Amino acid sequence: MFNEEHQLTPLRWAMVGGGRGSEIGHAHRAAAQRDGLFQLVAGAFDLDAERGRDFGSRLGVDAQRCYPDYASMLRAEAVRDDGIQAVSIATPNSTHFAIGLAALKAGLHVICEKPVTFTVAEAQQLKAEAQARGLVFGVMYGYSGxxxxxxxxxxxxxxxxxxxxxxxxxxxxxxxxxxxxxxxxxxxxxxxxxxxxxxxxxxxxxxxxxxxxxxxxxxxxxxxxxxxxxxxxxxxxxxxxxxxxxxxxxxxxxxxxxxxxxxxxxxxxxxxxxxxxxxxxxxxxxxxxxxxxxxxxxxxxxxxxxxxxxxxxxxxxxxxxGGGHAEGFFESWANLYHRYAIAMHGAAGGLWYPDxxxxxxxxxxxxxxxxxxxxxxxxxxx
Structure with a gap:
């Protein structure tokens, strides 16, 4: 059966994108929170600030932590004692590099949709930044769970x-x-x-x-x-x-x-x-x-x-x-988020995840x- 022995403190987690009507946003939230290893506490969910605030509030996120854009979120969360520790990027492809780089520079672990960037050079820059800061950068190849x-x-x-x-x-x-x-x-x-x-x-x-x-x-x-x-x-x-x-x-x-x-x-x-x-x-x-x-x-x-x-x-x-019951898409994603959490806590010990x-x-x-x-x-x- 699935290993539930990892009693880890939930990571304070945010999303960029994935707002109302986003199927992939729902998949990220369902997977991340399934094992209690991530707690959604902030987000920049929508290009429309009011719509994003309303959506986040309905998810149970404090309206004051539903931000109009990712840059505002990173600045505000950086000065909080209970600021975010990780962020998932569920936005269109053209935005992945800028958001991912900014999140890494803010000292956050990142889980990003694919393709992770437009160019190999951009992706390698993200890798170098993550390695220099000792941060996890996961790429959401969701089927591999x-x-x-x-x-x-x-x-x-x-x-x-x-x-x-x-x-x-x-x-x-x-x-x-x-x-x-x-x-x-x-x-x-x-x-x-x-x-x-x-x-x-x-x-x-x-x-x-x-x-x-x-x-x-x-x-x-x-x-x-x-x-x-x-x-x-x-x-x-x-x-x-x-x-x-x-x-x-x-x-x-x-x-x-x-x-x-x-x-x-x-x-x-x-x-x-x-x-x-x-x-x-x-x-x-x-x-x-x-x-x-x-x-x-x-x-x-x-x-x-x-x-x-x-x-x-x-x-x-x-x-x-257990065998015989039909596990599916959300379970695969949850398996990956479980691994990301272990890695973010520094307890991966060689555990594989798409990086x-x-x-x-x-x-x-x-x-x-x-x-x-x-x-x-x-x-x-x-």
Whole structure:
């Protein structure tokens, strides 16, 4: 079962963004407060100060600590004896670097949405600042808290698949197969280069499953080739569909399909790891199961929470409600927030969590994909 032995003082925590109507803001709050390790005491929730104050007050935050912007919040909280210790950034991509850097300079731990910045150079600056100040900088790859992905990683590390040959990754939904950005504010900023950055679906979707591939296999990319398309023409130059081929330093090869125009599809976030002995496949719509295929043997469906798993791995053992019950998205996020809290208290002891290095790899993916696609699909060194 999930380990609840960490009796830590709740961290005084704030949010930037994630206000009324934000699905991702709700996910951050539900995850952070689930284990009592974070206490929401302040926030700059909305560009509209009055709306943000009203929203924060309804969450139980003191109205005087519902600030009109992040800079005001950082200044005011810095002089309080009970000021914030950590902040989560749930704002559009273009703001991540400035807010993250300001929070680090204010001495705060940071949890940031992805892609963490527009450029690798910016992400590396955040890393240097966090390291210099001894602060945690987490990047919210929220799917990586699922126990069965940690099971996949444990099996790869144990050599159960043999040498890894293929890594096939996809995150391809159909909800933006029409120009929904004309009526959806969330879709509008995601398809705006000034706010989203140099990519749309590669940054919004592709970085998630790419991160899972890196996490599970530990393989390092040597070079890649990218083709990207804007099937809804008004989204150009940002892509709503992309295919990426990857070559790893080990000799393995991979593919990544990111799409928002896979009409009729809910999510289709899948990852398949193929080794010389066996293969593993995981699908986020069925996150409690891991498909294990060994050549010349029947297919095995491994179930979360069962004793035959690698339960000595804390990522595998972090079940919250036991096998058979359906754990989901919020549980995965809560598992990560639990790890962030332990790290912020200086008690991580090698405990894994998605950090700024993972964020840098995601931004590097985007930079290389844009370079490749803009050069007619040329191979680009990673």
């Amino acid at each position: 699922y126990p069965m992905l940690h099971q996949a990683r444990a099996m790869v590390q144990a050599g159960e698949l043999g040498d890894i040959r293929l890594v096939n990754m996809q995150f391809a939904h159909g909800f933006h197969s029409q120009p929904v950005e004309q009526t959806s504010s969330g879709a509008k900023w995601r398809t705006s280069p000034a706010v989203s950055g140099p990519t749309y679906v590669l940054g919004d979707l592709g970085t998630h499953t790419f991160h899972l591939g890196q996490f599970i296999t530990g393989l390092k990319v040597e070079r890649l080739l990218c083709h990207r398309q804007s099937f809804v023409a008004t989204r150009a130059p940002l892509e709503d569909n992309a295919q990426v081929l990857l070559q790893y330093q080990s000799g393995a090869v991979g593919s990544l399909w990111a799409s928002a125009v896979n009409a009729g599809s809910m999510h289709q976030q899948k990852i398949r790891i193929v080794g010389e002995k066996a293969s593993l496949e995981w699908w986020d719509e069925y996150p409690n199961q891991l498909r294990h295929e060994v050549q010349n043997q029947p297919v095995r469906i491994l179930e979360r929470g069962m004793g035959y798993l690698a339960t000595d791995d804390p990522g595998v053992a972090c079940n919250r409600i 700024i290095d993972d964020g840098i790899e995601g931004v590097r993916l985007l930079e290389c994909c844009v370079e490749s696609a803009d050069n007619d699909g040329a191979w680009v060194a990673f």
